[in-house]
Amino acid sequence: MKAYWPYWAKISNFQENNPTNWHLLPFHLMDVAAQGLLLLERDKTLANRLSKLLKLSLEKLKNLIIFFFCLHDIGKFADTFQSKNPELYQKLLNRTHPKAGNNNHAEIGYYIWKKYLAANLFEILSQNHPDLEAYDLEDLLIPLARAVMGHHGAPPSLESDCLEDSLTAEDKKAITDWFNTLCELATLDWLEDLLHNYDEESLIIASWLVAGMVVFCDWLGSNPNHFPYHNQPIEPGEYFESIAKKSARQALEREGLIPPPVAPVQNLAKLFPGFTSPTPLQAKAEQWEPTESPQLVIIEDATGAGKTEAALLMVNRLMAHGAGQGFFFALPTMATSNAMYSRMAHVYGRLFQETTEAKASLVLAHGSGRLQTKFLRQKNRSNKNPLEQDAFCAAWLADNRKKALLAQVGIGTIDQALMGVLALRHQCLRLLGLSRNLLLVDEVHAYDSYMHGLLCNLLKYQAAFGGSAILLSASLPQKTRQELVDAFNRGLKNPPIQLKEDHYPLLTWSARGKVREIKTPAWKRNQRKVRVDFVSDKEQVLERILSAAEQGHCVCWIRNTVADAFDAWKTLKDKIPPENLHLFHARFPLGDRLAREEKIQNLFGKNSTQEQRAGQVLVSTQVIEQSLDVDFDVLISDLGPIDLIIQRAGRLQRHPRPYRTLEPILIIHAPEFTEEPGEDWYKKPFPKAAFVYPDHARLWLTARGLKQKGFIQVPEGVRELMEGVYGPEVEEQIPCGLQASFYEAEGKSLSHQSVAYFNRLNLEEGYAAQGDKWLDDQNAPTRLGxxxxxxxxxxxxxxxxxxxxxxxxxxxxxxxxxxxxxxxxxxxxxxxxxxxxxxxxxxxxxxxxxxxxxxxxxxxxxxxxxxxxxxxxxxxxxxxxxxxxxxxxxxx
Structure with a gap:
């Protein structure tokens, strides 16, 4: 009998601390390997990307995965692990005196690989390669070994050689026997090809995906509902073929993890029934033909131009070309994520072909995703006939935000994606999900310099894995667009390409080391001139609100702080009936906020009626500018940066309403404009908002540009307004009184970029310890401030x-x-x-x-x-x- 049989991996059914059932370690190792094998067979995107990175055929890739996954818990052969349960320690191994030493089986496993198993492989390989050095083989395989041994969420590290004390002579004999059995179970044909086609950079990149795979497979493979426990020896080959592989196949089926076939290329009307006439942007998306390579698309167009529909048309085409089997849609806030989830629930199914065994999952992934009412209803539906449901959610994917990115369609905050490139436990699982899918990022202009730095790093990873990305924005400074394109091309090892086009709207398409900047015609319905009227006196603002409400118009005042919103609401409370006055900000308890979002959407949304809207007044903070599809007859905004002002203007008379005759005028509540402002020009009238938008120089540039123009010309004038605030020449135009504010803000922005660079994981180092500590999600540094x-x-x-x-x-x-x-x-x-x-x-x-x-x-x-x-x-x-x-x- 082989020496590896009396070792346990999993235990259950305790009676007075005594386990009555256990799963032998060789079986668990084969369970996880079988899960990896079945995942490759069912997930063509993942299999193809790993094959390309490792330069292996699919069959040899399968053997590599079986070999390494059968070693993922090799550290559990250690005496210090086995003695964790004294009853089984004595019953199976006939031992009563545990060794003192490290009982972290991941670290012990890594030690076993470096000290013993790599040497065993070298001995086998050197027979045909007499010139091969041991350290060459170790360098070749260490990224994969590290990825597999780090399956508990963080890469293993070797602090000292004291790990040898965790092993007995019997343990080492069991490990040797298991290695020899493994070499029969999974042939080593992959090793010759890996050595012959050695590409260090590609192998290191592949280590991130292998790390995610083994976490995924270990989580499934540790579930006794899928892999029943066996505590008596069974011939390994028979167990693997007849039991483990069958259980792995059923696990994928039961948990809804088999990716369905993607839909063929479709037009707008087929993908969005009821959309009969595409906007110019959507028409461009319909005509777009992607290449076979990883590609980045940046969509810049005005609010209401149909960016989301255009992006999904491109997703449909990319998926049909084999560029991904699903997508993750990242948004700036939980509110925007909730709104997008509601929109996507009725659409996403048309991007896939339903089969009797596979249906696409839709998962809401953010800090409170499991609390969103519509998601809960969908998640808790009866599964008796999921194919009849609009939105289907695999429960296994929905019970943990780390797994949510593995769904065919994920909707969530950008934080969930950025966690993939930060030193957080199980970040590799997020990268695995993103790498198989397309990455969509909305409201790209909304991210500060820190988040922008992390996003650039994420794009680099996505490109390196062979993935594609689509970014959406109302407008971007030229510098920001250039940095995004450069980051994606760095992941492909392409040289930087200088962007030249300043047209707006614009499609920027980067693929195969080239960039096309495609001018997009403006949609006629979006072509409008919004007059801008500055009001410095707060009392005048209040008068205009009351006057408009009395005339039956609906009004919104967007304030820059919660305190200012409270102040305005309290003032208006005595003058407007309570049923007509509403307050919206981020400081509502979550349940109340979700209910308030729904109420505001009904009152001011696209389908609201004239009777519903008449005389209604909303005082809100910035949460209204992105999260909800609402519009108002009259809109007042506190002065903010130009990109946010343009975004807010999109909430002014956004939807056509035949009864409305009022001219669209954006009223901006701002300090009195002067060519020579003092340092307290903004801070004095807005003491609280001065901390929210500390770059008062750019606020002054915003006011100056709008004052000079007198209007916002959409879309023709958008780029000019943006570059007038963020362009390279603005520094010399800043008045003396605001230069200190400008340079302080610039210094802070550069500092945040440096922090992003310091915090982010380095793609080129592979799945390895990068820093002192890998954090849990609740400490995720996805945002500064x-x-x-x-x-x-x-x-x-x-x-x-x-x-x-x-x-x-x-x-x-x-x-x-x-x-x-x-x-x-x-x-x-x-x-x-x-x-x-x-x-x-x-x-x-x-x-x-x-x-x-x-x-x-x-x-x-x-x-x-x-x-x-x-x-x-x-x-x-x-x-x-x-x-x-x-x-x-x-x-x-």
Whole structure:
């Protein structure tokens, strides 16, 4: 009997700490290898990309995967792991005295590879290659070995040689026996080809995908519902062929992980029933024929030009050409993700061909994706006949944000994609999902210099894996567009290509080391001149709002801070009926915010009626400018950067309404313009917003450009306005009083780019330890800026604390009762006395994070106002009062 049989890998069914069932280690190793084999057979995109990177035929690639995946838990042969369960340690190995040493089986496995298994392979290979040096073979295979051994979310490292102390002589004999059996189970034909076609850069890039694969396969292969436990020896070849492969096939089928065939090329009307007349941009997308190589497309066009539909037409064509089997649509916020999910649910299925065994999954992937009502309804539907459903979601994909990017269609915040290029646990799983799919990124202009730096790195990875990307934006500075194209080409090892075209709208298409800049005609419906009217006096702004509302128009005032929005709302509250006045900002508890989004969409959305809209007034922060498809008869905006002003202008009379005769005028509330502003030109009238948009020089340039023009000409004048604020010549045009603000902001931007460069993972180093520590998701540095505190709002009923939001599922209720506030406003909990302190401690146990990363805030009802009030600890230990209401959210 082989020495490897009395070793366990998985245990279950404990009775008084004594396991009654266990899974032998050789079987688990083969389970995961079989899962990898079946994944390659069913996932043609992944198989083709790995074959190209490793320069192996598909059959030899399969043997490589079987060999390495059968070693992923080789460290579990160590005495220090086996002794984790004393009962089985004695029962199977007849041992009672565990060795002292490291019990991290991933690190031990990596050590075993470097110390023993690489030498065994060298001995085999050197028979036909007498000139081969041992270190050459080690260098060749170490990226793959490191990827496989790091299957618990982070690359392994060898801190010292003390790992030898974790192994007994019997353990080493078991490892040798298993290696010899493995060489029979998976032939080593791949090794000759890998050596002959050695390409270090490609092999290192492949290591990222192999790392993601082994995590994926280990998660599935560790599920006893798919791989029942076996605790008696079975001949390895028989087990692998008759049991493991069959279980792996069923696991993919049961979990809805078999990718369906993609749909053939379709026109706009077929993909979007009801769209009979394409916009010029959509017509370009219909005519577009992609190449066979990785490609980047940047779409720049005005709001309402049909960018999303054009992007999906391109997705359809790319997928039909074999460039991907699905896509991930990344957006700047949870609100924009929720809105896109609702749009996509009725469309995405037409990009695939349904079969009896495979249906495309649609997953919402962001911090609160599992809490979005429509997603929950879709996720919890009966699975009896999923092919009849509009939106199908495989439960295995939906239960973890790390796995969500593996779905055929993922919708989520850009953070979920950026985590793939940061040193976070299981980031390789995100890269695996992205690499098989197309990457779509919306609102590219909305990302700051830090996120832009991470996005550039992500594009580099996507290109290196053989993937493609489509970026959407209302408008981009020329410099930003150039950096995005350069980053993608770096991933392909192509030299930089200088962009020249300044036309708008524009399609930028980079493929095969070349760039085409395609002029796109403007859509006639989007061709308009929006007059700009500056108002510096707040009272005049209020008068114009009231006048417009009295005349039956619907009005929106976009403010730059929550505090300013509160201020305007309170002033208008005494002058406008409560049913006609609405407040929208990011400081609503999540459940209330989702309900408010739906209400605002109904009131001001595309299908809202004249009767619904008449006299309605909305005071909002920036959340309205991207998240919802709404429009207003009259729009006021606080002064902001030019790109955001253009974006906000897109919410002014966006949808045609035959009854509307009002001229589109964008009213900008701004400081009085002067050619010689002082340093407090913006800060004095807008003291809070001055911290939100600290580059007051660019705000002045925005005001100057709009003042000089007097209007926004869409689309012809957009590029000129953008370059007038962000172009290379603007520095010399900045007044003396605002130069300090300009250079401070520039310095901060450069600093953020440096931080992005420091934080990002280096593609060329492969799946290897890059830094001191790999973090968990909750510490993901996807965004810089002010820190926030997560509050869970709890009502005090006199005896206990209950979630602000009522739900039958307690975890869901608490999650829907959370809200983020700036950390400088709330640093921690206030001090309470009994019985409140006791209730807080008890309630923390029911919170999703057990209160480790959040503050539980007790709220007490005011009998006079009906509002709920609470206290917290603010900056410097000061007491901070908070008031909460479903009407206005959380006021601090």
């Amino acid at each position: 002010e820190k926030s505190t997560n509050l869970y709002l709890a009502k005090w009923d006199g005896g206990r604390l209950t979630p602000w939001y009522k739900e039958t599922d307690p975890l869901h209720a608490w999650a829907m009762s959370q809200v983020n506030v700036a950390a400088y406003k709330v640093e921690g909990p206030a001090e309470y006395e009994e019985p409140i302190t006791d209730a807080i401690e008890k309630t923390k146990e029911s919170l999703p994070d057990k209160g480790k990363f959040s503050v539980l805030l007790p709220l007490f009802k005011d009998p006079v106002t009906g509002c709920w009030q609470g206290e917290a600890r603010g900056s410097g230990g000061k007491k901070v009062a908070l008031i909460c209401s479903r009407d206005f959210g959380v006021e601090i």
